[in-house]
Amino acid sequence: MTLQTISKGPFEGQKPGTSGLRKKTRVFMQPGYLECFVQATFHAIGGAAGKSFVIGGDGRYFNREAIQTMLKMAAANGAAKAIVGQGGLLSTPAVSNLIRQRKTDGGFVLSASHNPGGIDADFGVKYNVSNGGPAPEHITQAMFEHTQNITEYTTLDAPDIDLSTCGTGQIGGMQVEIIDPVEDYQALMQTLFDFDKLRALFAGGFTMRFDAMHAVTGPYAKAILEGALGAPTGTVINAVPSEDFGGGHPDPNPVWAKTLMDEMMSDAAPDFGAASDGDGDRNMIVGRGTYVTPSDSLAVLAANAQLAPGYAGGLAGVARSMPTSGAADKVAEKLGLGSFETPTGWKFFGNLLDAGKVTLCGEESAGTGSDHVREKDGLWAVLLWLNILTERGQSVAEILTDHWATYGRNYYSRHDYEAVPTEAADALMQGVRDKLDSLPGQSVAGVEITAADEFSYQDPVDGSVSHNQGLRIWLAGGGRAVLRLSGTGTEGATLRVYLEQYADPEADQGVSPDVALKAVRDAVVEITQMQQHIGRTEPDVKT
Ligand code: VG1
Ligand code: CO
The missing domain is CATH 3.30.310.50 (Alpha-D-phosphohexomutase, C-terminal domain)
Known part of the structure; x- marks a missing residue:
């Protein structure tokens, strides 16, 4: 195994956007393009030496190749450890959780989120810092500056590592641990929600459809909804992550999740429907015959979160991105909670969550989350809704009507x-x-x-x-x-x-x-x- 320094770069336009660097897949596949961005990231955080990282992606085209490249680079740059999801899979909220649980220095999510995948579609890389959240602006700015000056990157001439089996291996001086992508995330969910009551809900005949949109939440939703909670097989559809998301657009909204919408608006609709995006941080919530806008979903969750064990003590405050509707503000006002308005993008919630000023956050783009991680979390929102439905014993439509009658x-x-x-x-x-x-x-x-x-x-x-x-x-x-x-x-x-x-x-x-x-x-x-x-x-x- 030899250390190699390769002359490459700089590449134009490697400026992280709202959520990481997102480009056409073929742009990322150019020799040295991904490498220069990763090297610039290492420079921006003061080097990788002695550090540990979580690495995983949503399974889209180029995911596994990119992980191999990044592992070799991390090892060559002196990293001590990498924790990687089996098969290269980890949802964005799962990465955030692992960074926090395992106290790593940061993590990489390989995803272009809700954008389509494939060689002619999109790819992306997000870097998260040690609190589990997206790199704040001063770091993304430093990353961008390094991308503009970079002329070489360092890697190891080493064989690929086997991502398909859990266990511990080694690349150069770096330990690589391949882990089950779902286990730690599921354990976290069990601390927040009443799994016994949710099991009883499904045992009592409650019906649900979860559309994983051929993306990363498939394995998570199968394990939690159909496994731990006993929902019937078939509750989760499109559950196997595919490199091009089954040719679809993994964006959970009424347009791209039309099949689910049609079912929920039909006579045969189950009690509850939900969908998640490519990397598992977004959610769409639909009741029988009732679509819930993400802004309303945030407000309903804020008004009812204390019904779930993880939030029984009440909320410190609620934050929403500026374009998100003021529905959550009305709840905060009435309940006497802190209320914050931030720019678009989850990176702006990190400080508020770390400082304990807010417990729930949300965006109009179908992102809701809480202080359990530092990302938005699709399946978490679904479980919180289920917990609220169980406790209130009402339908989604009844809860919404009641909410509007109270808050407007x-x-x-x-x-x-x-x-x-x-x-x-x-x-x-x-x-x-x-x-x-x-x-x-x-x-x-x-x-x-x-x-x-x-x-x-x-x-x-x-x-x-x-x-x-x-x-x-x-x-x-x-x-x-x-x-x-x-x-x-x-x-x-x-x-x-x-x-x-x-x-x-x-x-x-x-x-x-x-x-x-x-x-x-x-x-x-x-x-x-x-x-x-x-x-x-x-x-x-x-x-
Ligand atoms: C969009 C959404 C924003 C979200 C971002 C990342 O950004 O509007 O609310 O935080 O995507 O979500 P923009 O700049 O295109 O409006 V994700 O699920 O792509 O990580
Ligand atoms: Co996403």
């Missing part, structure tokens, strides 16, 4: 305009930015604009400031629109338009969201001059 309803929808030419998207955003100050007081599409700004966030724990986190426009009568450009795409720009309309508890709660949000949407189309800038006003995906 935040009608909500996100409209995505994909593969927009970058210049056109930038021009649209700049156009709004330029007139932000003049908007308040104007009437647009029949509604008055009451306020407008560009969101900046000052972290209440370390004081760091993040600018340009989205444009916000408030409308008379409880409407809000948010505009931002995605930081996870791999093609052109994706414009995200977030629409919200609050209706207080006395108002009509049964309006269709499209109708309730029409005024806000019309106002956005006009304010942004959408047709002129991007040549259309209809989104590709509505969630």
Whole structure:
């Protein structure tokens, strides 16, 4: 086994986005591309010598090859230990948990999350730090700076390690432990939820469908729902992770999880439905005939979490990303909990969780989580919902109706305009930015604009400031629109338009969201001059 220093790099554009570095798979497969990014990461954290890392991915195309490359590089850079999921599989929340349980220095998740997989699709690498959470901005910035100056990387000329069997091996001076991907995660879930009651729920005939979307949660959901909790075989569908997610788009929303949605809206619907994304950190919740928006899901979980053993002591506070609806704020206000609004991306929740200021966090993009790890956690949200359903003995629809009658309803929808030419998207955003100050007081599409700004966030724990986190426009009568450009795409720009309309508890709660949000949407189309800038006003995906 010989140490090799290979001259390569720098590669352009290796700037981590909302959640790691995401590119077309073929870009990652270029000789030296992944290597230079990993070497830059090691530089950014002061080297890998003597350190330990968790490594795993969602099983997409190139996952195992990338792991072999990274193991050899970690060994060559002097790392002491790597903990790897069997078959190269680990969900994002499982990586976060392992970093914390095993007290490693950090971990790598190989995933482009909800983006499709395959040689002509997407790949990604996320680096998480020792609290188990995504690298904060000062580290991603340092990573990016190193990627711009890198000229070589170090690796070992060593044979591949067998990832298929659990046990301990060695690459150079580094120990490699291959572990069962599910075991530690399942043990953590057992400390938070009442597994006896959940077993009784399924034994009593409660029915559920969990769509793992051919992605990483398959083995987790099988072991926990069908194994530990005794749900009938077939409760979990699409449970075997595949390299291209069965040719699908592993994004748990009504558009991409249509098969599950159709079943849940049919006469044969089970009591409860859920889906998770590529790397297992997102969740979609559906009751029989009832879709729960992620923003409402966060609010319902916040209002009822104390029904689960892990949260029986109550919550310290709730944090949501800025574009997420204010439904969680209403709960926090009523229950006297701390309430925080952060930029998009889980990395901004880390400090609040570490400081004990919040217990639950969530994003409108189907991410909910708590202080049990430092990532959003799809299956955790499903189990918390199940625990709440058991304790309340009500259906999802009844719980939602009751919630809206208590707190009011935040009608909500996100409209995505994909593969927009970058210049056109930038021009649209700049156009709004330029007139932000003049908007308040104007009437647009029949509604008055009451306020407008560009969101900046000052972290209440370390004081760091993040600018340009989205444009916000408030409308008379409880409407809000948010505009931002995605930081996870791999093609052109994706414009995200977030629409919200609050209706207080006395108002009509049964309006269709499209109708309730029409005024806000019309106002956005006009304010942004959408047709002129991007040549259309209809989104590709509505969630
Ligand atoms: C999207 C979501 C954001 C989420 C991020 C990573 O980012 O909007 O809420 O945190 O994906 O999720 P963007 O910049 O494209 O809007 V995941 O499941 O990809 O790790
Ligand atoms: Co994800």
